[in-house]
Structure formats: structure tokens, C-alpha cells
Amino acid sequence: SVQVWSDYLNVHLHPKSIYVIHQYMHDGDCGCLEAFGQGERLLQDPGCIEELEDRLHFYVEECDYLQGFQVLCDLHNGFSGVGAKVTEMLYDEYSGKGILTWGLTPVVNSNGWIFHPPQDSQKNFYRLLNTALGIVHLSSHSSLFCPLSLSGSLGMK
Numbered sequence: 001s002v003q004v005w006s007d008y009l010n011v012h013l014h015p016k017s018i019y020v021i022h023q024y025m026h027d028g029d030c031g032c033l034e035a036f037g038q039g040e041r042l043l044q045d046p047g048c049i050e051e052l053e054d055r056l057h058f059y060v061e062e063c064d065y066l067q068g069f070q071v072l073c074d075l076h077n078g079f080s081g082v083g084a085k086v087t088e089m090l091y092d093e094y095s096g097k098g099i100l101t102w103g104l105t106p107v108v109n110s111n112g113w114i115f116h117p118p119q120d121s122q123k124n125f126y127r128l129l130n131t132a133l134g135i136v137h138l139s140s141h142s143s144l145f146c147p148l149s150l151s152g153s154l155g156m157k
Contacts (some may be wrong), residue, residue: 016055032077034126036133039081043089052086053093060094068098073138075103075147076127080134084141091141101142103134105149 002008021033021042033039043049060066069090073083083101090099139145 016058019052019055033079033082034123034130035078036081036084036130037078039078039083040085042082043085049089053089056090066094066097068100068143069094071099071101071138071142073101073103073134075105075131075134075138077130080130080138084134084137087138087141098143099141101138101145103131103138103145103147105131105147107150 006013033042043052071083071087071090073079073086080103083103087099087101090097135145135147
């Protein structure tokens with residue numbers, strides 16, 4: 001049965017490459033990760049940041065010649081805050097390595113959002129604020145930041 005997008009993957013991912021945020025799963029106890037600050041706060045937990053660093057070091061130690069990192073991150077929700085803290089961590093810990101960051105936004109049509117349409121102006125404001133904060137923070141800790149969307153409006157209506 002299909003419950004999340006990763007159920008469609010035909011490729012098996014290494015267990016060290018997956019980090020599940022249990023409180024923000026579809027049936028989690030905190031609901032949606034919809035604000036930039038929520039994402040930043042997740043990575044202020046010492047246990048969470050330590051686990052991410054351990055997983056990152058596992059892959060870095062496997063590299064013969066590490067040239068840099070590619071970070072793909074949603075801009076319109078709380079994952080922009082998670083991505084901002086991750087790129088900051090990479091920038092601090094691997095200052096000589098390149099960090100290419102892709103800021104991803106959803107597609108908007110003339111009637112509104114294609115995926116998860118916001119029902120009220122507060123959610124639209126959150127999405128706009130998350131995108132703005134994500135662009136500022138991600139670009140300040142990246143060698144190159146590239147917003148990526150199928151629409152020219154970066155997911156803004």
C-alpha cells in the first residue's frame with residue numbers, strides 16, 4: 001500500500017541516508033511542518049543534530065575525494081528552515097567544499113496551488129515568508145543557490 005512518496009521508489013536507499021522526523025510524519029503528533037522557525041528548531045535539538053552529523057560523517061569517510069555537497073530543499077514550508085540549518089552546518093564544518101543548493105517550490109496554476117492548495121491567507125503568508133527566509137538563509141551558506149520550479153513565480157500566486 002502506498003502511504004508516502006518514497007513508497008514509489010524502486011531503488012532501495014541505504015538506511016544511513018534516511019532520517020525520519022517522527023513528530024512531523026503523516027500521522028505524527030505535531031501536525032504539519034509549515035513554518036521556517038519550526039524547521040530551524042528541529043535542528044537545535046542536540047540529539048537530532050548529532051544523528052545527522054553521524055550520518056553525514058559516514059558518507060564523507062567513504063569518499064576518496066570529497067568536492068562538495070548538493071542540497072535539495074523545499075522553500076515553501078518548514079523544510080526551508082531545516083535546509084537552512086543543514087547548509088549552515090555544512091558551511092561551518094566543510095568550509096573549503098562547494099555547496100550547491102536547489103530551492104524547490106510547488107507549481108501554481110491560474111486557479112491556485114496544484115499540490116496541497118492553501119485554504120486561507122495565513123497559510124499563503126506562511127508560504128511567502130518561508131520562501132523569502134529560505135532564499136536568504138540558504139543562499140548565505142551556499143556556494144551557489146538556484147531556485148527551481150516549473151513555474152516562473154517561485155510558487156507564489
